[in-house]
Amino acid sequence: MKLSSTRLVKIVFFPLVFLCQGYFATSQAVPNVNQGKELEKNKCYTCHSQKSGLGDGNIIYTRADRKVKTLARLNTMVSTCNSELRLDLFPEDEADIAAYLNQQFYKLSK
Numbered sequence: 001m002k003l004s005s006t007r008l009v010k011i012v013f014f015p016l017v018f019l020c021q022g023y024f025a026t027s028q029a030v031p032n033v034n035q036g037k038e039l040e041k042n043k044c045y046t047c048h049s050q051k052s053g054l055g056d057g058n059i060i061y062t063r064a065d066r067k068v069k070t071l072a073r074l075n076t077m078v079s080t081c082n083s084e085l086r087l088d089l090f091p092e093d094e095a096d097i098a099a100y101l102n103q104q105f106y107k108l109s110k
């Protein structure tokens with residue numbers, strides 16, 4: 001039996017388009033702020049609390065001379081803390097944490 005080219009399109013091309021859409025939909029998913037909050041609590045809070053000497057890990061994000069002043073800087077900072085301290089977070093986790101930190105503390109728009 002010989003497949004017509006229209007049938008081939010239906011069998012091969014359409015599922016492929018479908019799969020690609022699924023892939024892009026998940027890879028551009030909106031950051032999950034709640035997930036970011038959990039991760040921050042588990043991986044970041046204690047150290048920030050101790051390093052600041054104030055017993056509160058949130059103060060590092062709200063102190064007057066804080067380092068982060070742009071969203072780009074926030075992403076870099078989350079990324080740097082993650083890789084230098086080998087916290088083993090995935091890029092999606094970093095995006096979730098950055099979104100949480102911005103919503104909760106930095107409130108930056110660019």
Ligand code: HEC
Pocket residue numbers: 040043044045047048051060061065066067068074077078081082085087089097101
């Ligand atoms: C081992 C300790 C430690 C851990 C764990 C840690 N950090 Fe940090 N982080 C620091 C220190 C110390 C600073 C302050 C650096 C400075 O002032 O130059 C800092 C600063 C920051 C800042 C900048 C705050 C500002 O000034 O605006 C961000 C954002 C940040 N950390 C994110 C994170 C995130 C997200 C995690 C967890 C994924 C994390 N850090 C885990 C030690 C840590």
